[in-house]
Amino acid sequence: MDNNTIQTEVPKEQEVKQPVDKPVIKINKKTAIIIAAVIILIALIYVFRGLFVAAIVNGSPISRLSVISKLEKTSGRNLLDSLITEKLIQNEAKAKKLVISSEEINGEIKKIEDQVVSQGGTLNEALAAQGMSQEDLKTQINIQLELEKLVSDKISVTDQEVAKYISDNKISISAGQEATSTEQIKNELKNQKVSQEANALITTLKSQARINYFVNY
Secondary structure, three states: OOOOOOOOOOOOOOOOOOOOOOOOOOOOHHHHHHHHHHHHHHHHHHHOHHHOEEEEEOOEEEEHHHHHHHHHHHHHHHHHHHHHHHHHHHHHHHHOOOOOOHHHHHHHHHHHHHHHHHOOOOHHHHHHHOOOOHHHHHHHHHHHHHHHHHHHHHOOOOHHHHHHHHHHOOOOOOOOOHHHHHHHHHHHHHHHHHHHHHHHHHHHHHHHOOOOOOOOO
């Protein structure tokens, strides 16, 4: 062989790797539905976690159920009695076909707001301090007005009662303030009678109602 001849080595034919088929996991329809339901449930629990967890302290959760349980032990009976009373009033008002208009409710809210503002506050601040919303206030006012209407036929304040109140309490009325003072005293006496008649009505309604208790506090 000629020394000047460059020998070249023909490369071996490269091996062609065949693609390896990956195993296919088949999921039937029932399993897919279960997985989807679990994912949705986890998402709902996260979104509405406030319904289940009241707080997390250093990674340790306090369940909302434990908070409710303690509240029931301390004030459950009083709260339940209050709710029963409200239900009895609402049912009686419905039976008597009493209707409370939005104008009446808004009028009472305006009175409350004016009183709060005169003391240097706002209605929203006062409601927040009580843990109440505007809707809670409207509900309470609605029930109160229903109760007042249920006993309104038994409420009347005479001039003689006003005069007796002034005499018994030795109230001195300034000249020119007679009408204003008389109106204030009438309202005070009216509120006293409303309270008395309302308590009597609630006692009667409870005695006539069929109340089944499923929880003992």
